[in-house]
Amino acid sequence: xxxxxxxxxxxxxxxxxxxxxxxxxxxxxxxxxxxxxxxxxxxxxxxxxxxxxxxxxxxxxxxxxxxxxxxxxxxxxxxxxxxxxxxxxxxxxxxxxxxxxxxxxxxxxxxxxxxxxxxxxxxxxxxxxxxxxxxxxxxxxxxxxxxxxxxxxxxxxxxxxxxxxxxxxxxxxxxxxxxxxxxxxxxxxxxxxxxxxxxxxxxxxxxxxxxxxxxxxxxxxxxxxxxxxxxxxxxxxxxxxxxxxxxxxxxxxxxxxxxxxxxxxxxxxxxxxxxxxxxxxxxxxxxxxxxxxxxxxxxxxxxxxxxxxxxxxxxxxxxxxxxxxxxxxxxxxxxxxxxxxxxxxxxxxxxxxxxxxxxxxxxxxxxxxxxxxxxxxxxxxxxxxxxxxxxxxxxxxxxxxxxxxxxxxxxxxxxxxxxxxxxxxxxxxxxxxxxxxxxxxxxxxxxx
Numbered sequence: 001x002x003x004x005x006x007x008x009x010x011x012x013x014x015x016x017x018x019x020x021x022x023x024x025x026x027x028x029x030x031x032x033x034x035x036x037x038x039x040x041x042x043x044x045x046x047x048x049x050x051x052x053x054x055x056x057x058x059x060x061x062x063x064x065x066x067x068x069x070x071x072x073x074x075x076x077x078x079x080x081x082x083x084x085x086x087x088x089x090x091x092x093x094x095x096x097x098x099x100x101x102x103x104x105x106x107x108x109x110x111x112x113x114x115x116x117x118x119x120x121x122x123x124x125x126x127x128x129x130x131x132x133x134x135x136x137x138x139x140x141x142x143x144x145x146x147x148x149x150x151x152x153x154x155x156x157x158x159x160x161x162x163x164x165x166x167x168x169x170x171x172x173x174x175x176x177x178x179x180x181x182x183x184x185x186x187x188x189x190x191x192x193x194x195x196x197x198x199x200x201x202x203x204x205x206x207x208x209x210x211x212x213x214x215x216x217x218x219x220x221x222x223x224x225x226x227x228x229x230x231x232x233x234x235x236x237x238x239x240x241x242x243x244x245x246x247x248x249x250x251x252x253x254x255x256x257x258x259x260x261x262x263x264x265x266x267x268x269x270x271x272x273x274x275x276x277x278x279x280x281x282x283x284x285x286x287x288x289x290x291x292x293x294x295x296x297x298x299x300x301x302x303x304x305x306x307x308x309x310x311x312x313x314x315x316x317x318x319x320x321x322x323x324x325x326x327x328x329x330x331x332x333x334x335x336x337x338x339x340x341x342x343x344x345x346x347x348x349x350x351x352x353x354x355x356x357x358x359x360x361x362x363x364x365x366x367x368x369x370x371x372x373x374x375x376x377x378x379x380x381x382x383x384x385x386x387x388x389x390x391x392x393x394x395x396x397x398x399x400x401x402x403x404x405x406x407x408x409x410x411x412x413x414x415x416x417x418x419x420x421x422x423x424x425x426x427x428x429x430x431x432x433x434x435x436x437x438x439x440x441x442x443x444x445x446x447x448x
Contacts, residue, residue: 016146029210075218
């Protein structure tokens with residue numbers, strides 16, 4: 001074991017960074033949650049995904065810009081430099097709370113999917129096995145972890161690509177023996193936007209949950225090779241792929257099955273594959289769903305451990321959490337995450353439905369708060385950059401200000417959404433607790 005001052009290892013390649021972030025983004029939000037977004041806004045929900053993608057582009061651009069100016073700093077370091085340790089403390093711990101909540105949801109989901117094949121094994125045992133698998137992967141060296149997540153996320157991405165090609169062939173009658181609906185389902189059943197333009201905004205609450213995890217790139221900076229050079233290129237390609245991997249499958253789904261006939265309790269992917277007559281569609285989709293949730297949990301534990309390490313390094317968490325193993329892993333942070341993940345699995349076993357209801361809206365709200373903090377940090381720091389960035393956010397400061405405003409409106413909508421009242425109440429309670437803790441811990445507000 002190395003000392004707690006030992007640095008993280010710079011062994012993440014650009015393809016690792018991109019796929020790790022996509023692993024956090026492409027999960028149950030697309031494979032299962034897309035049925036819910038379609039039920040809210042119909043086929044026109046793709047506008048929600050594109051709009052959220054444009055907001056995400058500005059946020060990721062802000063991270064890339066600050067990374068070129070302040071090398072060897074991560075997302076939390078930017079916020080600390082801009083607003084001091086109190087805000088950094090609140091955002092950092094809130095982000096850990098979000099990822100650990102997501103990971104609990106994902107391992108329980110993985111256990112329930114595994115029961116499809118082995119129903120005689122209790123849910124708690126399968127969930128704990130899934131948690132142990134994720135902790136084991138995160139115990140690997142960062143290079144090994146990045147490679148493993150690259151292939152794990154690659155399975156999901158390959159599935160989406162195959163689905164887009166196969167679905168497009170069915171939609172336009174390329175495959176023999178299938179009745180091609182062409183554009184019929186887009187124009188019937190109320191049209192392309194059957195519930196009006198306000199439904200596009202309503203769907204954003206769910207879409208933000210789906211896109212959460214993209215900012216994980218901002219935590220890989222201290223373990224990436226030449227981060228300040230490669231990050232702008234990674235961000236540009238990443239955003240395009242995320243928008244395409246969400247919008248194209250949803251267009252295919254709505255083209256093949258009328259939007260108001262989708263079953264919210266079943267994956268739309270399964271419904272499309274089954275309706276196309278593909279044998280074994282349920283088994284194939286179950287495998288993809290398991291891969292998706294494990295990959296998302298894998299990225300989540302990475303995000304939580306690196307944020308805990310960053311908090312400890314800056315004196316905002318117990319110093320023991322900064323300790324690095326010989327493999328370059330924040331080992332004590334990982335142990336803490338493992339304990340929480342195992343306890344969360346057992347609690348979810350006792351009151352599964354309540355835990356799911358309680359935690360489901362947490363990621364969406366916290367992600368919006370974190371994105372706002374990133375945009376505000378870029379607005380504050382741009383005036384005092386020590387060097388000119390090699391990459392700049394387009395349309396500064398207007399585009400960043402507009403993005404911050406839009407995200408703030410979405411955050412307020414979350415607060416007053418009756419369907420998420422319990423979850424948002426928990427988030428607000430955690431934020432108040434962290435704010436009080438920050439005031440007590442840091443007697444005077446320090447701004448570097």
